[in-house]
């Protein structure tokens with residue numbers, strides 16, 4: 422499995438208008454300096470939120486907050502310095518693979534992305550960026566960044582989770598595919614039966 426190809430395929434499955442674009446990247450770069458100075462507050466708020474949640478707090482480890490903060494700082498800086506090339510998006514895939522290892526579930530990752538968006542929305546005000554139109558456009562670009570990164574991280578989580586199972590069991594992919602097709606019919610039936618009428 423190739424991380425670059427996997428990432429390209431995931432990105433290609435995103436509807437084009439919602440996917441982070443070259444125009445979004447250019448707008449972010451225009452406001453790079455203003456966004457970069459938000460780093461300390463963003464990182465503090467992010468980890469305060471994680472620490473306030475017992476399920477998430479256990480995952481970042483006792484006394485290891487400074488190390489975790491360094492990861493997020495590096496991510497914020499690399500994001501704002503660009504470029505948004507294959508390597509950047511493959512890195513967002515790697516985040517999904519690392520998250521499997523450390524036990525971070527996709528709802529946690531997505532929940533924290535929503536926190537990041539909410540916090541940025543409170544900072545990217547018309548006064549701060551020079552007008553309501555600019556604030557709206559900049560937030561839209563940040564939202565497409567969020568969606569694209571979440572899609573890549575969550576889908577690579579699933580892809581590499583399955584890859585791990587395939588490697589452990591030693592199944593041939595073609596055999597697995599055949600077994601999968603018949604088993605998924607059974608599962609859909611079971612789940613429908615559990616749900617009952619709606």
Ligand code: HEM
Pocket residue numbers: 471476477478480481488489492493496515516519520523525529530531533534537
């Ligand atoms: C906006 C959502 C998130 C982003 C953008 C993000 C980003 C990252 C990045 C860039 C890495 C390092 C990958 C590498 O090795 O290069 C990482 C690893 C990690 N993340 Fe996340 N993450 C998010 C959500 C979370 C959440 C909710 C938790 C915990 C509840 C978490 C815990 C960890 C841990 C423990 C590691 C491995 C250790 C480390 O490198 O700091 N992450 N994440």
